[in-house]
Amino acid sequence: xxxxxxxxxxxxxxxxxxxxxxxxxxxxxxxxxxxxxxxxxxxxxxxxxxxxxxxxxxxxxxxxxxxxxxxxxxxxxxxxxxxxxxxxxxxxxxxxxxxxxxxxxxxxxxxxxxxxxxxxxxxxxxxxxxxxxxxxxxxxxxxxxxxxxxxxxxxxxxxxxxxxxxxxxxxxxxxxxxxxxxxxxxxxxxxxxxxxxxxxxxxxxxxxxxxxxxxxxxxxxxxxxxxxxxxxxxxxxxxxxxxxxxxxxxxxxxxxxxxxxxxxxxxxxxxxxxxxxxxxxxxxxxxxxxxxxxxxxxxxxxxxxxxxxxxxxxxxxxxxxxxxxxxxxxxxxxxxxxxxxxxxxxxxxxxxxxxxxxxxxxxxxxxxxxxxxxxxxxxxxxxxxxxxxxxxxxxxxxxxxxxxxxxxxxxxxxxxxxxxxxxxxxxxxxxxxxxxxxxxxxxxxxxxxxxxxxxxxxxxxxxxxxxxxxxxxxxxxxxxxxxxxxxxxxxxxxxxxxxxxxxxxxxxxxxxxxxxxxxxxxxxxxxxxxxxxxxxxxxxxxxxxxxxxxxxxxxxxxxxxxxxxxxxxxxxxxxxxxxxxxxxxxxxxxxxxxxxxxxxxxxxxxxxxxxxxxxxxxxxxxxxxxxxxxxxxxxxxxxxxxxxxxxxxxxxxxxxxxxxxxxxxxxx
Ligand SMILES: *[C@@H]1O[C@H](CO)[C@@H](O)[C@H](O)[C@H]1NC(C)=O
Ligand SMILES: *[C@@H]1O[C@H](CO)[C@@H](O)[C@H](O)[C@H]1NC(C)=O
Ligand SMILES: *[C@@H]1O[C@H](CO)[C@@H](O)[C@H](O)[C@H]1NC(C)=O
Ligand SMILES: *[C@@H]1O[C@H](CO)[C@@H](O)[C@H](O)[C@H]1NC(C)=O
Ligand SMILES: *[C@@H]1O[C@H](CO)[C@@H](O)[C@H](O)[C@H]1NC(C)=O
Numbered sequence: 001x002x003x004x005x006x007x008x009x010x011x012x013x014x015x016x017x018x019x020x021x022x023x024x025x026x027x028x029x030x031x032x033x034x035x036x037x038x039x040x041x042x043x044x045x046x047x048x049x050x051x052x053x054x055x056x057x058x059x060x061x062x063x064x065x066x067x068x069x070x071x072x073x074x075x076x077x078x079x080x081x082x083x084x085x086x087x088x089x090x091x092x093x094x095x096x097x098x099x100x101x102x103x104x105x106x107x108x109x110x111x112x113x114x115x116x117x118x119x120x121x122x123x124x125x126x127x128x129x130x131x132x133x134x135x136x137x138x139x140x141x142x143x144x145x146x147x148x149x150x151x152x153x154x155x156x157x158x159x160x161x162x163x164x165x166x167x168x169x170x171x172x173x174x175x176x177x178x179x180x181x182x183x184x185x186x187x188x189x190x191x192x193x194x195x196x197x198x199x200x201x202x203x204x205x206x207x208x209x210x211x212x213x214x215x216x217x218x219x220x221x222x223x224x225x226x227x228x229x230x231x232x233x234x235x236x237x238x239x240x241x242x243x244x245x246x247x248x249x250x251x252x253x254x255x256x257x258x259x260x261x262x263x264x265x266x267x268x269x270x271x272x273x274x275x276x277x278x279x280x281x282x283x284x285x286x287x288x289x290x291x292x293x294x295x296x297x298x299x300x301x302x303x304x305x306x307x308x309x310x311x312x313x314x315x316x317x318x319x320x321x322x323x324x325x326x327x328x329x330x331x332x333x334x335x336x337x338x339x340x341x342x343x344x345x346x347x348x349x350x351x352x353x354x355x356x357x358x359x360x361x362x363x364x365x366x367x368x369x370x371x372x373x374x375x376x377x378x379x380x381x382x383x384x385x386x387x388x389x390x391x392x393x394x395x396x397x398x399x400x401x402x403x404x405x406x407x408x409x410x411x412x413x414x415x416x417x418x419x420x421x422x423x424x425x426x427x428x429x430x431x432x433x434x435x436x437x438x439x440x441x442x443x444x445x446x447x448x449x450x451x452x453x454x455x456x457x458x459x460x461x462x463x464x465x466x467x468x469x470x471x472x473x474x475x476x477x478x479x480x481x482x483x484x485x486x487x488x489x490x491x492x493x494x495x496x497x498x499x500x501x502x503x504x505x506x507x508x509x510x511x512x513x514x515x516x517x518x519x520x521x522x523x524x525x526x527x528x529x530x531x532x533x534x535x536x537x538x539x540x541x542x543x544x545x546x547x548x549x550x551x552x553x554x555x556x557x558x559x560x561x562x563x564x565x566x567x568x569x570x571x572x573x574x575x576x577x578x579x580x581x582x583x584x585x586x587x588x589x590x591x592x593x594x595x596x597x598x599x600x601x602x603x604x605x606x607x608x609x610x611x612x613x614x615x616x617x618x619x620x621x622x623x624x625x626x627x628x629x630x631x632x633x634x635x636x637x638x639x640x641x642x643x644x645x646x647x648x649x650x651x652x653x654x655x656x657x658x659x660x661x662x663x664x665x666x667x668x
Contacts, residue, residue: 028057028060028278028279028280029053029054029056029057029059029060029280030057030060030277030278030279030280030282030283031277031278031279032053032057033049033053033054033057033270033275033277034275034276034277034278036049037049037270037275037276038276046269047269047270047275048153048267048268048269049150049267049268049269050250050265050266050267050268051152051153051154051246051247051250051265051266051267051268052250052265052266053268054149054150054152054268055246055250055268057149057150057277057280057283058120058121058122058146058149058150058246058280058283059119059120059122059123059280060120060279060280060281060283061120061121061122061146061280061281061283061284061288062120062121062280062281062284063113063116063118063119063120063121063123063124064121065113065114065115065116065118066114067288067289067599067600068113068114068118068121068124068600069110069113069114070599070600071113071128071598071599071600072106072109072110072113072128073110073599074594074595074598074599075106075128075142075605076103076106076110077436077592077593077594078559078561078564078594078605078607079102079103079106079607080432080434080436080592081431081432081434081436081437081559081564081607081608081609082102082135082140082432082607082608083430083431083432083493083555083608083609083610083611083623084135084137084432084491084555084608084611084623084625084626085102085103085432085491086432086490086491086492087488087489087490087491087623087626088100088101088102088135089101089102089103089104090489090490091626092489092622092626094622094626094627094628095212095625095626095628096212096213096214096628097136097212097214098134100131100134100135102131102135105131105134106131109124109127109128109131112127120280121145121146121284121288122146124144125144125145125146125147126246128142128144129142129143129144129147129245132210133207133208133209133210135210136210136211136212136217137210137212137553137555137608137625138210138211138405138406138552138553139553139555139557139558139606139607139608139609140210140606140607140608141210141604141605141606142602142604142605143602143603143604143605144600144602144603145284145287145288145600145601145602145603146284146287146288147244147245147603148271148272148287148601148603149270149271149272149275149283149287150244150246150268150269150270150271151232151240151241151244151268151269151270151271152240152241152244152245152246152247152266152267152268153239153240153241153266153267153268153269154238154239154240154241154247154249154252154266155238155239155252155254155264155266156173156174156175156239156264157173157174157222157223157235157236157238157239158171158172158173158174158190158202158221158222158223158236158238158239159171159172159173159174159177159222159223159637159642160218160219160222160539160542160636160637161177161180161636161637161638161639161642162635162636162637162638163638164638165635165636165637165638165641165651165663166635166636166661166662166663166664167636168542168543168544168636169539169542169636169637170189170542171189171190171198171199171202172187172189172190173190173254174223176188177639177642177643178643180639181639188256188257188258188260189256189257190254190255190256190257191255191256191257192254192255193252193253193254193255194249194251194252194253195253199541199542202218202221202238203218203541205221205237205238205242205247206218206220206221206237208237208241208242208243208245209221209237209242209243210553211551211552211553212551212552212553212554212625213547213548213550213551213552214541215537215539215540215541215547215548215551216540216548216551216552217551218539218540218541219538219539219540219551220233220236220237221236221237221238221242222236222238222539223235223236223239223642224236224402224403224642224645225330225331225332225642225643225644225645226364226400226402226403226645227364227403228330228331228343228364229343229344229364229365229367229403232244233403244271247266249266250265250266251263251264251265251266252264252266287601288600288601289600289601290597290598290599290600290601291597291601292597325341326341327341327342327343329343329346330343332643332644332645332646333346333348333362333644333645333646334348334646336348336362337349337385337388338381338384338385338388339381340377340378340381342371342374342377343364344364344365344368344371344374344377344378345361345362345363345364345378345381345382346361346362346381347359347360347361347362347381347382347385347388347389348360348362348646348649349388349389349392349394350649350650352650354650354653354654354658355649355650355653357393357394357395357396358394358395358396358397358398358649358653359385359388359389359392359394359396359397359398360397360398360399360400360646360649361382361385361397361398361399361400362400363399363400363401363404363415364400364402364403364404365404365405365406365407366404366405366406366407366408366409366411366412367405367406367407367408368407368408368411369407369408369411369509373508374408375408375410375411375414375508375509375510376507376508376509376510378411379411379414379415379418379510379512382414382415382418383418386418386419396653396657397419398649398652398653400648400649402538402645402648405552406552406553408509409499409556409557410504410505410509410510410511411509412425413425413427413501413511413514414510414511414512417511417512417513417514418512421512421513424471424472424501425501425511426470426471426498426615427470427498427499427556427612428470428496428497428498428612428613428614428615428617428620429470429496429497429498429556429557429610429611429612429613430486430488430493430494430495430496430497430610430611430613430620430623431493431494431609431610432491432492432493432494433483433484433485433486433492433493433494434492435588435589435592436568436589436592436593437483437494438479438483439571439575439581439585439588439589439592440459440464440567440568440571440589441464441465441479441482441483442479442580442581442585443571443574443575443580443581444456444459444464444465444479444571445465445478445479445482446580447574447578447580454570455570455571455573455574456574458566458567458570459567459571460500460503460504461504462559462563462567463499463504463557463609463610464567466500466503467482467497467498467499467500468497468498468499468500469496469497469498470496470497470498470613470620472498472501475500476495476497481495482494482495482497483495488611488620488621488623489621489622489623489626493611496613496620501514501515502514502515503515505517534632534633534656535549535631535632535633536549536631536632536633536634536635536652536655536656536662537549537551537631537633537634537635538634538635538636538637538641538648538651539636539637540634540636542636544663544664544665544666545634545663545664545665545666546630546631546634546665546666546668547630547631547634547663547666548628548629548630548631549629549630549631549632550629553608553625554612554623554624554625554627555608555609555610555611555612555623555624555625556609556610556611556612557608557609557610558606558607558608558609559606559607559608559609560604560605560606561594561598561602561605561606564593564594565593565594565596568589568593568594569593569596571589572586572589572590572593575589611623611624611625612624612625614627630666630668631666631668632656632667632668633655633656633662633663633666633667633668634662634663634666635648635651635652635655635662635663636663638651
């Protein structure tokens with residue numbers, strides 16, 4: 001993964017560093033960027049480049065047909081684990097996104113690569129990345145090597161604003177939105193982008209977003225302060241990238257309703273310090289060729305001066321922060337009754353008229369494991385907050401999951417248990433049934449019982465072993481019981497299974513009431529009834545009617561490439577040493593396993609390991625990814641909601657409990 005880069009500075013408007021025209025014509029695009037980078041660094045600026053020049057540099061990367069075809073072959077080995085790889089080609093009608101032929105697509109790209117049909121690495125990477133994105137599944141992602149050097153910054157962020165939350169929204173630049181309240185006649189909504197109707201243009205941008213729901217994809221095009229756990233994502237896909245990717249355009253021409261226009265150029269920033277490459281080949285060798293194959297020093301020369309600090313100088317001087325580790329509170333939110341230093345979770349006790357009995361738990365992410373002790377921290381904050389809410393006499397609880405991208409499953413289970421201490425979290429999942437899974441499970445089920453073995457422990461930890469039925473009343477005893485296969489929507493799938501919560505609950509990653517972790521006091525049960533939970537969504541495309549409550553992936557578990565390699569390597573070793581697989585089975589598992597070193601580098605590669613099923617779906621017959629589930633109510637964002645996300649809480653209370661309206665046709 002790439003590290004932090006100085007996008008904030010770029011967005012703050014550092015001047016473009018321009019090279020002398022004569023020098024430009026002499027040098028390769030990548031060399032021009034290197035030179036401009038050096039000049040910027042020397043001058044103490046965060047270097048920003050014309051997007052078109054960065055794009056030319058990427059297009060000057062060579063393409064190696066053998067390497068490209070081998071990479072696709074490796075990608076197929078990951079894809080065999082993608083739980084809905086087969087169903088995607090023929091999804092049920094409840095699915096709102098188009099079908100995707102994953103296997104056909106990969107075969108085609110592999111052939112094209114072998115036949116040297118790609119002009120450069122970037123073209124190949126774009127084709128492969130587009131195939132991944134077409135699955136509209138955040139668990140399935142690829143950040144190919146040529147996407148690593150640059151991030152593209154398209155334009156100032158846009159927002160979609162409804163006058164009252166019920167009328168269809170209009171689109172403004174964020175800057176204009178900020179003056180809309182004080183001086184509504186000074187600004188005007190956007191009607192066209194690059195000559196195209198603004199909504200259809202932005203729906204096009206939204207197709208780059210890996211969410212199953214089209215309204216969620218559309219929301220992600222715009223700035224959202226509730227995406228505060230990731231400052232790049234906060235800008236929205238129209239502004240940042242999308243996702244930092246090449247926006248497929250060098251300029252933006254915006255036309256406003258009042259008849260004026262504006263024009264801006266796409267810019268690029270480097271994702272890593274020290275950009276020094278003489279040409280596209282050098283860039284390719286550094287970013288794409290596996291480390292073990294690069295003979296000479298492909299990393300930037302040590303003579304390169306690097307910016308003394310890649311973070312913008314204006315951001316939080318040390319003297320202003322109370323503790324060196326605490327992050328500032330998110331913009332647009334009131335003072336929290338409790339929050340952790342990393343903005344992973346926060347609780348609010350509302351006091352404005354009509355909300356005196358309401359508490360809000362804001363959970364912007366479940367991804368807490370990267371912070372040391374993260375799971376314990378959020379669990380403790382949640383427990384303390386529930387106690388505070390009870391003490392303050394609160395009767396209603398809003399759980400704000402806006403922009404939550406998912407994360408650690410233990411944390412989600414734990415939060416559920418804190419609110420419903422007497423209920424077992426229901427978790428029904430299936431793996432795609434295929435030979436590699438079968439062989440890995442065979443090793444798991446033939447390993448000595450109660451083994452303290454590390455390989456075995458990692459199988460349990462990742463969720464390959466010790467699995468139970470979804471009702472948690474039976475632990476699978478044989479490979480056959482777990483593996484099946486069962487026909488689900490025409491695909492071979494494993495038996496429906498759940499993680500064993502007693503096995504995965506630990507002091508480090510507690511699930512209260514499981515394993516050695518005692519149940520927390522059932523203090524909130526009076527207030528919370530499972531049946532009483534209602535959902536409300538905000539935003540979406542400018543059309544009336546319902547919107548789904550959950551727009552992102554509804555799969556149950558992601559499998560990062562490194563985890564699969566760790567598991568297969570360990571299992572192969574253990575199976576060989578303990579003779580748990582026959583010789584031919586060993587060979588087969590080896591052949592089905594991805595290479596320990598990928599033929600091409602990448603920034604991220606991951607697939608969806610498990611489909612999830614609803615508790616109401618007794619036979620676990622319809623993966624949730626394909627189920628349409630509208631929220632109980634929908635509202636559009638108002639200007640106030642955009643500037644101060646916390647105002648969505650009072651809007652939600654009014655709509656759900658206060659007799660207020662929902663968007664026409666959205667009350668369920
Ligand atoms: C028209 O609207 C744009 C966008 O809000 C604004 O920048 C511009 O000043 C407006 N022009 C006039 C003449 O009102
Ligand atoms: C795990 O099993 C392997 C293969 O039998 C063995 O070499 C290794 O020592 C075991 N590790 C532990 C911690 O028991
Ligand atoms: C487990 O519980 C489910 C649902 O209550 C039930 O259908 C099933 O028969 C039970 N299985 C066992 C092995 O007790
Ligand atoms: C499912 O697996 C069976 C073997 O168990 C195989 O014959 C069949 O072709 C598979 N079906 C699909 C759709 O892959
Ligand atoms: C859990 O509860 C039991 C019984 O109340 C107590 O003995 C034990 O110390 C508790 N464990 C933890 C980790 O708090």
